[in-house]
Amino acid sequence: MSNLFSQRHLLGIKDLNEADIRMVLETAKEFKEVINRPIKKVPSLRDITIANIFFENSTRTRISFELAEKRLSADTINFASSASSVSKGETLLDTVNNILSMKVDMVVMRHPAPGAPHFLSKRISANIVNAGDGTHEHPTQALLDAYSMQEQIGDLAGKNIAIIGDILHSRVALSNIFLLKKLGANVKVCGPSTLIPRHIHELGVEVSYNLIETLNWCHVANVLRIQLERQDIKFIPSLREYSMYYGIDKKLLDSLNKKIVLMHPGPINRGVELNSDAADSEHSIILQQVENGVAVRMAVLYILASQN
């Protein structure tokens, strides 16, 4: 296996090969050990400046990247479009070039437009990390999800992973599918037919519309949020009906003939895709996912900076 990462940027899981993915997951193990020490900081990215540029809201990803950068001793600047000159009509490229002229080495960007980080990567020299581009990809979420799955069930080759919910609007689903297939997992997507892209089987995944059958099949259930903010038409009759057919509660988990690992990238719509008694149950590793996000993002930043 090569010990060189194949990419200058992390734009999407689609661009990575299996060795790249395994390199991030192995490196993250070392950083997880670091962030659990009494002194959580290492000098690996001293003198590197990273701009976190968020054109869309975020809690977990933004804080996790900032913490990862601080743990690596990088200098960080944070940009939120709502408090910037974007509201005066400044373009994405002008905004980023102005930030880069202040000697920034890496850009972590979230943007509502699919392909925005790819557009930038062709026009600027700094390394770019995609922190979520519209409904397209969320590569660091997929990497932290895989890391969290591996902690629970070991190597993912041959394991059954279900992705349940609003697959159509989810960048987490697409990045997870690319990654899990590259690691040899069996992937099934489950949800109402209106929320499953018509050609998704071409990515090598199975499709199910039956939640109980899917839960009985899987080792891990990664449950996704209904993204009402991305739905310009109604894809489901109501949240109440969605919850009746696809909502997961503790009683349902306890009725399965085995224990499964329950995941969710957040934010959770409690009472819609997950009831609180399931989200907070012994099946759930949702907060471990968040913890692992810092180590995985440290690994990504460290690996990209090492290529320069």
Ligand code: CP
């Ligand atoms: N999982 C995730 O991307 O959460 P945020 O939108 O809070 O960053």
